[in-house]
Amino acid sequence: MTIKIDLHNHTTFSSKCSILSAKELIAACQSAGFAAVCVTEHNTMRGAHLSVELGRGMGFTVIPGQEVTTADGDMLVFGVEEEGLEGITVDALCVLARERGGVLIPAHPYRTSAFSLGDKVMEHKGCFAALEGLNGNCGKTENRRAQDTAKKLGLPCTGGSDAHSVKMAAKYFTTFETDIPIIDSAGLIEALKKGNFSAGMIDVRSGS
Ligand SMILES: [Zn+2]
Ligand SMILES: [Zn+2]
Numbered sequence: 001m002t003i004k005i006d007l008h009n010h011t012t013f014s015s016k017c018s019i020l021s022a023k024e025l026i027a028a029c030q031s032a033g034f035a036a037v038c039v040t041e042h043n044t045m046r047g048a049h050l051s052v053e054l055g056r057g058m059g060f061t062v063i064p065g066q067e068v069t070t071a072d073g074d075m076l077v078f079g080v081e082e083e084g085l086e087g088i089t090v091d092a093l094c095v096l097a098r099e100r101g102g103v104l105i106p107a108h109p110y111r112t113s114a115f116s117l118g119d120k121v122m123e124h125k126g127c128f129a130a131l132e133g134l135n136g137n138c139g140k141t142e143n144r145r146a147q148d149t150a151k152k153l154g155l156p157c158t159g160g161s162d163a164h165s166v167k168m169a170a171k172y173f174t175t176f177e178t179d180i181p182i183i184d185s186a187g188l189i190e191a192l193k194k195g196n197f198s199a200g201m202i203d204v205r206s207g208s
Helices: 022-031 046-058 090-100 140-153 185-194
Strands: 002-006 036-042 061-070 073-078 103-106 131-135 157-160 172-177 197-201
Touching: 022 036, 022 046, 036 046, 036 073, 046 061, 061 090, 061 185, 073 090, 073 185, 090 103, 103 131, 103 185, 131 140, 131 197, 140 157
Parallel strands: 002 036, 036 061, 131 157, 157 197
Antiparallel strands: 002 172, 061 073, 073 103, 157 172, 172 197
16 A cells, blocks of 8 residues: 655644644644554654644554754654763664664755755764655755755655744655554654655645
């Protein structure tokens, strides 16, 4: 089966930068026909876990993750429950993720208006399950650079809205080809490790 999951979002539960409630996010992804949505607050799992509970009540799968502000740039992390990891080196986070059986995906690696890994993804490519090739806050050129780099490194691309408002919600996603439905963190991690997915988007943003 082919399913869509938005892998990158911030809610008012734990992200001060967001005006998007988890309820609005879930409703948007539900009506877009996505199979699930990931909540990835900055350096905490709290908002994600609260969103999982909320999703349960709304009959929609929410998968918890976090966006860690590493010493070299933002990183989407699944399967690591530790809090307050900001400032950690990519290598240390890589070791931790391996210990926990989790996965790392550099967020918006070439976005210039945010803290991003850029070409440092090359040095650590063995640590990553994918690169975020479509990010809702990136311009076309920035996303293109991420996709080109992923191709060069032989890594697949994920897509995520990186939504902070209703307007931005449920626009970017990752399409998985999978035999098993993805209903939780373990399932998502397994699918990410398999690599059978690609990045997609609903709106076509104009601009650079
Ligand atoms: Zn970010
Ligand atoms: Zn983000």
